Amino acid sequence: MTQYEILKHYFGYDTFRDGQDVLIQNILEGRDVLGVMPTGAGKSLCYQIPALMMDGITLVISPLISLMKDQVSNLNQVGILAAYINSSLTAAQYYKVLDLARAGRYPIIYVAPERLMSEDFLRFALSGQVKISMVAVDEAHCVSQWGQDFRPSYLKIVDFINQLPVRPVVSAFTATATAQVRDDIIDILMLRNPQVMTTGFNRPNLYFGVQSPKDKYATMVNYLERHKGESGIIYCLTRKVVEEVCSQLIREGFSVTRYHAGLSDSERRHNQEDFIYDRAQIMVATNAFGMGIDKSNVRFVVHYNMPKNMESYYQEAGRAGRDGEPSECILLYGGQDVVTNQFFIDHNQDNEALDPVTREIVMERDRERLRKMTFYCFTNECLRDYILRYFGEYGSNYCGNCSNCLSQFETVDVTDISRILIGCVESCRQRYGTNVIIDTVRGANTAKIRNYRMDENPHYGELAKVPAYKLRQVMNHLMLNGYLAVTNDEYAIVKLTGKSKGILEEGEQVAMKMAREAEHPAKVAGASAGKGRKGRKGLAAAGGAEFTEADETLFEKLRAVRTEIAKEEKVPPYIVFSDKTLTHMCIVKPATKAEMLDVSGVGEFKYEKYGERFLACVQAEMNSRHAIKDNYAARDNHSVKGNYANHEKKSHIEDEMFFEGDDLYFTSDSDEFDDWSLETALTAWECGSQENESRGAGRPDPILRTDQSEQ
Numbered sequence: 001m002t003q004y005e006i007l008k009h010y011f012g013y014d015t016f017r018d019g020q021d022v023l024i025q026n027i028l029e030g031r032d033v034l035g036v037m038p039t040g041a042g043k044s045l046c047y048q049i050p051a052l053m054m055d056g057i058t059l060v061i062s063p064l065i066s067l068m069k070d071q072v073s074n075l076n077q078v079g080i081l082a083a084y085i086n087s088s089l090t091a092a093q094y095y096k097v098l099d100l101a102r103a104g105r106y107p108i109i110y111v112a113p114e115r116l117m118s119e120d121f122l123r124f125a126l127s128g129q130v131k132i133s134m135v136a137v138d139e140a141h142c143v144s145q146w147g148q149d150f151r152p153s154y155l156k157i158v159d160f161i162n163q164l165p166v167r168p169v170v171s172a173f174t175a176t177a178t179a180q181v182r183d184d185i186i187d188i189l190m191l192r193n194p195q196v197m198t199t200g201f202n203r204p205n206l207y208f209g210v211q212s213p214k215d216k217y218a219t220m221v222n223y224l225e226r227h228k229g230e231s232g233i234i235y236c237l238t239r240k241v242v243e244e245v246c247s248q249l250i251r252e253g254f255s256v257t258r259y260h261a262g263l264s265d266s267e268r269r270h271n272q273e274d275f276i277y278d279r280a281q282i283m284v285a286t287n288a289f290g291m292g293i294d295k296s297n298v299r300f301v302v303h304y305n306m307p308k309n310m311e312s313y314y315q316e317a318g319r320a321g322r323d324g325e326p327s328e329c330i331l332l333y334g335g336q337d338v339v340t341n342q343f344f345i346d347h348n349q350d351n352e353a354l355d356p357v358t359r360e361i362v363m364e365r366d367r368e369r370l371r372k373m374t375f376y377c378f379t380n381e382c383l384r385d386y387i388l389r390y391f392g393e394y395g396s397n398y399c400g401n402c403s404n405c406l407s408q409f410e411t412v413d414v415t416d417i418s419r420i421l422i423g424c425v426e427s428c429r430q431r432y433g434t435n436v437i438i439d440t441v442r443g444a445n446t447a448k449i450r451n452y453r454m455d456e457n458p459h460y461g462e463l464a465k466v467p468a469y470k471l472r473q474v475m476n477h478l479m480l481n482g483y484l485a486v487t488n489d490e491y492a493i494v495k496l497t498g499k500s501k502g503i504l505e506e507g508e509q510v511a512m513k514m515a516r517e518a519e520h521p522a523k524v525a526g527a528s529a530g531k532g533r534k535g536r537k538g539l540a541a542a543g544g545a546e547f548t549e550a551d552e553t554l555f556e557k558l559r560a561v562r563t564e565i566a567k568e569e570k571v572p573p574y575i576v577f578s579d580k581t582l583t584h585m586c587i588v589k590p591a592t593k594a595e596m597l598d599v600s601g602v603g604e605f606k607y608e609k610y611g612e613r614f615l616a617c618v619q620a621e622m623n624s625r626h627a628i629k630d631n632y633a634a635r636d637n638h639s640v641k642g643n644y645a646n647h648e649k650k651s652h653i654e655d656e657m658f659f660e661g662d663d664l665y666f667t668s669d670s671d672e673f674d675d676w677s678l679e680t681a682l683t684a685w686e687c688g689s690q691e692n693e694s695r696g697a698g699r700p701d702p703i704l705r706t707d708q709s710e711q
């Protein structure tokens with residue numbers, strides 16, 4: 001079979017995604033490759049398909065047991081024999097796998113890096129009885145100390161390859177973008193003249209939103225109410241918050257489980273499976289959860305706290321929508337998040353082994369990353385653009401699918417306000433923080449202002465008519481754009497910069513985007529959200545097809561069939577068929593085997609296994625729809641037909657109204673701004689709080705390193 005036939009026959013897809021075919025072609029020609037692809041771009045097909053076409057065995061090096069398990073069950077479900085070798089096998093299972101491998105049973109074997117250099121495995125690999133035609137290194141960034149997940153065991157991969165009698169093709173894959181990590185992968189794995197393929201980091205199916213609500217919990221519950229029945233992850237910064245949020249949600253009747261490094265191994269495993277098998281809809285977790293989780297139907301990721309940097313954020317948020325279906329990534333920001341993260345940076349035990357100079361450099365780098373993360377929460381520009389720029393890509397300034405793009409902004413001239421604010425900073429000889437400056441220009445009559453004699457400042461009371469939240473926005477804008485700076489000590493004193501003069505003396509104009517004052521804020525925000533938000537319907541419509549209320553019912557029925565089969569097969573439901581495949585089924589409404597095979601994601605093997613059951617479900621639904629129609633027609637052909645049409649129409653309108661009332665997508669412009677200004681964040685920066693946990697949430701989870709500890 002050719003790669004295209006394999007893609008269709010086993011995996012049920014008609015076409016390759018960006019970059020896949022180039023990488024596959026190069027591998028088949030015997031050339032090393034490096035694929036840098038975002039999560040969900042279909043990395044694994046790039047080595048799985050050539051593995052089936054090459055003679056001999058492809059070894060896939062993978063860092064995590066859960067990841068291997070998932071991949072192997074995926075392959076088994078489509079009819080491809082594959083196995084894994086890691087510490088979760090008993091000795092008897094291990095030897096059995098090796099025996100079967102020698103007999104040529106598996107074209108693909110997943111191996112933990114620690115196993116490669118073990119005596120048994122070397123004997124197997126070097127025996128001459130087996131041919132290893134490719135070594136595929138998944139999560140290849142683990143070789144780099146500059147990466148986020150450095151694993152010393154990855155350094156042994158190249159020793160292993162060098163011992164093989166014939167050098168196999170080496171392919172490496174990662175979702176980490178930075179140039180330094182990329183170079184490290186090529187050097188350390190000693191890739192030979194590799195074809196490097198970087199596909200875009202943009203994930204168009206993900207909606208990005210930032211909110212800074214006064215009551216985070218209530219905002220989140222409101223969100224969850226509107227996403228009932230959907231699978232989602234809620235990330236919290238500390239174990240304590242995980243516990244609080246989880247137990248509160250359970251009390252309110254949500255289907256929730258939890259995950260953090262403080263739980264026992266068995267509870268973690270159990271909870272993780274509950275989530276993967278859709279027995280629990282919502283996972284509340286620290287960042288310990290997620291690596292190696294390949295669940296494709298996660299519909300939302302809510303960050304209850306801001307994570308420590310953009311790398312973590314994009315990785316965690318990116319666990320939503322791996323199946324390519326519309327999904328949402330919502331960040332709920334609070335000033336305290338900065339304090340907590342700062343604390344983790346200051347008390348990072350990993351840094352203790354470093355010499356003082358290096359430690360200072362590492363901490364400064366981490367602070368800078370945290371700062372960029374904080375700016376993400378405050379920007380008025382397109383959020384997707386901000387993310388892509390962070391990773392060195394240039395997107396358009398408007399994506400139409402983030403909370404900023406969907407907010408109504410207007411460009412406002414703030415030159416006068418800026419001149420007075422900067423003038424006030426200058427005339428008090430750069431001695432005070434933001435609060436004093438703002439109180440001064442507003443003419444506040446407080447003891448503090450009188451003590452500092454700021455009531456005698458020439459700018460005292462000059463901006464008495466401008467609301468405080470607006471002044472803060474302008475202040476933030478001036479800081480973000482380098483017209484003012486804040487000292488890095490605990491006092492966060494506002495200072496002039498080289499650019500300040502331009503506004504004070506040279507008549508430079510300042511304009512900024514401000515959220516438009518809405519007459520009915522919820523409605524306006526909701527309406528724009530409804531317009532841009534792509535639900536299942538939106539996606540179907542984009543593909544030129546209609547996704548009706550009735551199709552939603554069919555989707556639920558198909559989902560029930562899927563759950564049933566997943567239970568029988570003892571695999572997670574998304575491994576049976578992804579949400580995307582079910583959605584496509586609702587649109588195509590296949591009546592025959594051939595039509596079913598046209599559905600994206602339905603291959604021959606899966607069809608033979610359970611295709612008929614889905615077909616039967618679709619047909620039962622279609623028959624009942626016809627029955628309803630016939631019923632109407634029998635009563636009164638003309639008028640009832642009209643009614644039926646009206647009914648269909650009405651349900652669409654209701655749906656629109658639902659979106660209109662959707663208050664999730666409000667912007668950062670509100671009176672609550674005082675509570676979470678950038679200045680609060682910047683002040684919080686330098687004063688780490690002792691109330692937070694010292695360890696845990698900030699660190700990778702030990703259980704995820706199971707394979708590391710086995711050597």
Ligand SMILES: [Zn+2]
Nearest residue numbers: 382399402405
């Ligand atoms: Zn946008």
